[in-house]
Amino acid sequence: MQPQPGEEPKIISRITGEHLLAIFRKEGFYAELTHDLGGDPKLNFKVEGFRCSVLFYGVENGAATSLQFGTGVRAKKPLEKVNLWNRTKRFLKAYLDDEGDLLLEYDVHLGGGVTETHLAEQVKLFRATLLSCLRFMQDPPPSDSAYPLLKPPNEPQ
Numbered sequence: 001m002q003p004q005p006g007e008e009p010k011i012i013s014r015i016t017g018e019h020l021l022a023i024f025r026k027e028g029f030y031a032e033l034t035h036d037l038g039g040d041p042k043l044n045f046k047v048e049g050f051r052c053s054v055l056f057y058g059v060e061n062g063a064a065t066s067l068q069f070g071t072g073v074r075a076k077k078p079l080e081k082v083n084l085w086n087r088t089k090r091f092l093k094a095y096l097d098d099e100g101d102l103l104l105e106y107d108v109h110l111g112g113g114v115t116e117t118h119l120a121e122q123v124k125l126f127r128a129t130l131l132s133c134l135r136f137m138q139d140p141p142p143s144d145s146a147y148p149l150l151k152p153p154n155e156p157q
Helices: 017-026 079-088 116-136
Strands: 031-035 041-047 050-057 066-073 093-096 102-109
Touching: 017 031, 017 041, 017 116, 041 116, 050 116, 066 116, 079 093, 079 116, 102 116
Parallel strands: none
Antiparallel strands: 031 041, 041 050, 050 066, 066 102, 093 102
16 A cells, blocks of 8 residues: 555545455455445445445546445444444444434545545544444443454354
């Protein structure tokens, strides 16, 4: 991700699914490139067993101007706890859907240009804030574990 010494970093103001997939893989994530119902790129990946995705927005000619990382957890959490997260934390937005399940979103805007290094940092920050939020939502919060007690769904391997 880092440019070679003396080399200027490439500035990115639009990104394709293939380019973001390459960044994810360089960061050690297994990710799969698919498309949403509108035909725009969509990246699927997991964080500690939780299924996550990246949606692409402002897509023209296969390249997006903004991204939204996200996941959902079928765990009923009190609205007060969700609001406390949003009031006291940054970067990751939490809310409840119509069924009371927890949804988590993290937006990345490419306007003005960013580097691959910056995008790689956003991938790592999404992972860290996701795990932090899941830990925060525990009742009571675990005191001795680096990982949340909320369990990802059981899936066939």
